[in-house]
Amino acid sequence: MLADLCVCGLVPRRTLRTKLVLVIHHLEVKRQSNTGRLALAALDNLEIRLRGRRDQPLDLSDLLDPARRPLLLYPSADALPLDAACAAADERPVTLFVPDGTWNLARKIPLRQPELRDIPRVCLPFETPSEYRLRSAPHPHQLSTLEAIARALGVLDGAEVRADLERLFRVARDRVLWSQGKLPESEVEGGLEFRVARLI
Numbered sequence: 001m002l003a004d005l006c007v008c009g010l011v012p013r014r015t016l017r018t019k020l021v022l023v024i025h026h027l028e029v030k031r032q033s034n035t036g037r038l039a040l041a042a043l044d045n046l047e048i049r050l051r052g053r054r055d056q057p058l059d060l061s062d063l064l065d066p067a068r069r070p071l072l073l074y075p076s077a078d079a080l081p082l083d084a085a086c087a088a089a090d091e092r093p094v095t096l097f098v099p100d101g102t103w104n105l106a107r108k109i110p111l112r113q114p115e116l117r118d119i120p121r122v123c124l125p126f127e128t129p130s131e132y133r134l135r136s137a138p139h140p141h142q143l144s145t146l147e148a149i150a151r152a153l154g155v156l157d158g159a160e161v162r163a164d165l166e167r168l169f170r171v172a173r174d175r176v177l178w179s180q181g182k183l184p185e186s187e188v189e190g191g192l193e194f195r196v197a198r199l200i
Contacts, residue, residue: 035146
């Protein structure tokens with residue numbers, strides 16, 4: 001993101017009971033349209049693991065702690081809805097694995113990463129379509145990574161966490177759209193007044 005549009009000053013810092021593991025394809029890391037990295041800036045209990053590099057195979061076995069409940073956020077046919085009942089079914093704190101990448105790359109991660117094959121899968125109940133607009137989703141129920149994380153953590157860690165992350169998502173998205181000439185300044189979440197202040 002251009003320096004004048006940086007959202008770093010607006011990033012909320014949250015310490016969660018849930019441990020979030022973003023399993024991201026190495027080709028995705030530097031893309032401007034990636035939203036998963038914003039979660040890294042906002043959440044203390046999150047780490048990114050890169051996969052897809054031939055010289056450095058990914059090993060997630062150190063994250064499978066029996067004291068924690070592993071869940072994979074992945075909308076397969078056998079996935080359980082991630083709702084209040086699911087969250088209450090096990091008292092252990094959750095380690096939530098989230099595949100990140102283009103729709104095609106993210107879909108392959110659980111199939112190609114052995115440690116993720118036997119982890120219980122959960123999916124988000126459909127609420128509203130994605131507000132992403134920086135990429136086109138093949139299906140209306142598919143969300144950007146940050147939207148999916150926000151909704152999942154809303155169940156696991158509370159509505160305030162979700163609200164903070166969703167606002168961060170909208171601000172970052174709108175600033176990118178504005179910089180591309182696709183959104184008028186009057187519609188940018190949070191406005192662009194900060195740019196004027198920097199010029200004074």
